[in-house]
Amino acid sequence: MDEVASNAEPKSIATSLEVEQLDKNLFRSKTLWLPKNARGVFGGQVISQAVVSATNCVDPEYHLHSLHSYFILSATPSIPVLYYVERLRDGRSYATRSVKAFQNGKLVFTMTCSFQKDEPGQPIHQRAMPPGVPSPDACKLVEDVLEERLADPRIPEYIKPWIKENAIERRMSPVAVKDTPIFRSQDGILNQAFWMKAKSIPKYELPFQRCILSYMSDLRLLGIAATELGLSRTRPWPRTLGMMSTLDHTVWFYSNDFDVGDWLLYVVNCVAAGNGRAVVFGQWFTQAGKLVAVCTQEGVVRIAPKTPEDGARKQIKSKL
Numbered sequence: 001m002d003e004v005a006s007n008a009e010p011k012s013i014a015t016s017l018e019v020e021q022l023d024k025n026l027f028r029s030k031t032l033w034l035p036k037n038a039r040g041v042f043g044g045q046v047i048s049q050a051v052v053s054a055t056n057c058v059d060p061e062y063h064l065h066s067l068h069s070y071f072i073l074s075a076t077p078s079i080p081v082l083y084y085v086e087r088l089r090d091g092r093s094y095a096t097r098s099v100k101a102f103q104n105g106k107l108v109f110t111m112t113c114s115f116q117k118d119e120p121g122q123p124i125h126q127r128a129m130p131p132g133v134p135s136p137d138a139c140k141l142v143e144d145v146l147e148e149r150l151a152d153p154r155i156p157e158y159i160k161p162w163i164k165e166n167a168i169e170r171r172m173s174p175v176a177v178k179d180t181p182i183f184r185s186q187d188g189i190l191n192q193a194f195w196m197k198a199k200s201i202p203k204y205e206l207p208f209q210r211c212i213l214s215y216m217s218d219l220r221l222l223g224i225a226a227t228e229l230g231l232s233r234t235r236p237w238p239r240t241l242g243m244m245s246t247l248d249h250t251v252w253f254y255s256n257d258f259d260v261g262d263w264l265l266y267v268v269n270c271v272a273a274g275n276g277r278a279v280v281f282g283q284w285f286t287q288a289g290k291l292v293a294v295c296t297q298e299g300v301v302r303i304a305p306k307t308p309e310d311g312a313r314k315q316i317k318s319k320l
Contacts, residue, residue, distance in 0.1 A: 009033040009035070009042070009169065009172060009173050009174065010031050010033065010174060011172060011173075011174055011199075012174055012201075013174035013175065013198045013199070013201060013212055013215065014201070015030070015031055015174075016031060016033065016045055016048070016174060016215060017045075017048045017049055017052050017208075017211055017212065017215060018030045018031065018049075018052075019049050019052050019053055019083065021056065022082075024057075025057060025084060025085040025086070025087070026082065026083070026084055026085075027049075027052075027053040027056070027082070027083040027085070028080045028081070028082050028083070029049055029080045029081040029082075029083075030080075031045075032045065032075065032076075032077040032080070032081065033045055033077065034076075034077045035169070036165055036166060036169055037233075039074045039243075039245055040073075040074025040075045040076065041074070041075040041076065041077055041081075042218065043071060043218045043246045043249065044214070044215040044216065044217065044218030044219060045215060046071075046075060046081065046101060046108075046109050047067070047069055047109075047111070047214050047215065047217075047218060047249060048211050048212065048214045048215035049081070049083060050067075050069070050083050050099040050101060050109065050111045050113075051064065051067060051111075051113065051210070051211045051214045052208075052211050053083040053085050053099055054085050054097040054099050054111075054113050055115075055207050055208075055210075055211065056085075057085045057087060057097055058095050058097060058115050059090075059095070060207070061117055062094075062095045062115035062116060062117055063115060063116060063117075063118065063206060063207065063210070063253075063256070064113060064114075064115050064207065064210045064211075064253060065114055065115065065116040065252065065253050066113065066114045066250070066251065066252045066253070067111055067112070067113040067114075067214065067249075067250065067251050068111065068112050068113070068248070068250045069109065069110065069111035069112075069248060069249045069250070070109070070110050070111075070247065070248045071108070071109055071245075071246050071247060071248070071249075072107050072108050072109060072110065073103075073106060073107070073108040073109075074108070074245075075101075075103050075108045075109070076103065079103050079104055080103075081101050081102070081103050081108065081109075082101065082102045082103070083099055083100070083101050084099070084100050084101075084102070085097055085098070085099050086098040086099075086100070088112075092117075093116060093117050093119070094114055094115065094116050094117075095114070095115040095116075096112065096113070096114050096115075097112070097113050097114075097115070098110070098111070098112050098113075099111045099112075099113070118256070126254065126290070126291035127283065127291060128289065129265065129267075129285040129289040129291075130183070130185065130191065130193065130267055132183070133180050133183075133193050133265060133267075134180050134181075135287070136178055136195040136263040136287070139178035139179065139180055139195055140178060140179075141170070141176060141177070141178055142170045142177045142178065142179060143167045143168075143170040143171040145179070146163050146164075146166055146167035146170065147167050149163055150163055150164060150167070159234055162233075162234075173199075174198060174199050175196055175197070175198055175199065175215075175216055175219060176196065176197050176198075176199050177194055177195070177196050177219065177220065178194065178195040178196075178263075179192075179194055180192075180193045180194065180195070182227065189269050190224070190227070190228050190269060190270070191224075191267055191268065191269045192220075192223075192224050192227065192267075192268055192269070193265055193266065193267045193268070194219075194220050194265070194266045194268075195263045195264070195265055195266075196216050196219065196263070196264055196266055197260060197261060197262055197263045197264060198212055198216070198260045198261055201260070201261045202261070203259055203261060204260075204261075206256055209258065209259065209260050210253055212260045213251075213253075213258075213260055213264075213284065213292070213293060214251055216260065216264075216266075217249070217251050217266075217282065217284075217293070217295045218246065218249060218297070219266075220266065220268065221266075221268055221280055221282050221295065221297050222244050222246060222278070222280055222297055222299040222301070223244070224268045224269055224270050224280055225244075225270040225273050225278030225279075225280050225299070225301045226241050226244060226301060227270075228269075228270040228273065228278075229270075229273055229278075229301065231301070231303060237303070237304060237306050238303055238306070239303075240303060240304040241301075241302075241303065241304065242302045242303050242304030242305065243300055243301070243302045243304075244299060244300065244301050244302075245299055245300045246297060246298075246299045247277070247298045247299050247300060248297065248298050249295070249296075249297045250295065250296045250297070251293055251294070251295050252293060252294045252295075253292070253293045254291055254292065254293060254294065255286075255290055255291065255292045255293070257286070257290060258284075258286050258290070258292045262286070262287070263287055264284050264285065264286060264287075264292065265284070265285040265286075265287070266282055266283075266284055267282065267283045267285065268280055268281065268282040268283075269281055271296075273301060276300055276301065276302045277298060277299065277300060277301065278298070278299060278301040279296065279297070279298045280296070280297050280298075280299075281294075281295070281296055282294070282295035282296070282297070283295075
């Protein structure tokens with residue numbers, strides 16, 4: 001298959017997360033990835049680079065347990081992002097850091113993250129992994145499924161370039177993804193689950209494992225809202241998806257016993273949608289069923305304008 005053009009996602013997850021330290025609390029991105037059809041740099045990369053920056057400003061005995069982030073402006077891949085870390089607090093059990101990301105003099109992203117010293121011996125509880133989800137060995141890589149669709153004579157020709165570009169992007173990604181069938185739980189909630197892992201990596205230490213999982217947590221999460229609403233870029237109006245963009249993103253970590261180089265199951269569902277926004281919920285499990293992390297995200301989810309003229313009017317109103 002053809003190679004993707006500039007601003008491609010780095011083939012190594014370590015390269016995607018790498019930042020350069022300029023000063024004690026100041027870091028700069030080395031690579032930035034603009035996904036196909038995206039308004040700006042991949043949010044998971046900005047999140048993870050901010051986490052790497054904050055982790056470099058914390059004593060190693062503290063481990064990241066939560067992050068809360070907001071996307072202020074879309075970042076462009078043509079200019080490095082600067083990450084400034086503010087050391088808010090160092091306590092006996094917890095340490096708190098704030099990260100502000102700037103590009104071209106403008107604030108594009110902000111995050112508060114908290115680190116905790118391990119507390120062994122405390123009571124444990126978790127939700128169970130959904131039953132009946134196929135194992136990763138029983139599922140195909142997304143790029144393989146997309147390439148099979150290209151050979152399907154029933155697929156309209158106008159859709160095939162989009163399928164091909166997405167297949168190329170997924171094959172070059174440092175993260176492997178396998179879809180499983182969408183299902184409804186016993187309480188009627190629509191769920192989708194994805195097996196994910198970082199490709200061809202050594203077993204990193206815990207702090208970098210959490211940085212990588214922060215990157216992966218922004219993949220495929222908001223899309224479940226469009227699925228719940230019956231929206232797609234290939235469906236006719238009013239079921240045509242016009243825009244999806246992350247507003248805020250939160251992750252809580254609840255296990256030290258995982259490896260992002262092994263398959264992890266990401267189970268996602270949409271909690272609510274309306275007024276052009278949606279909030280989604282995600283849970284990460286190991287193959288053995290251990291809950292690793294919990295995520296929430298709110299984003300813009302809009303239908304496409306009915307006509308090009310409607311779209312032009314909306315753009316004019318947005319500038320007033």
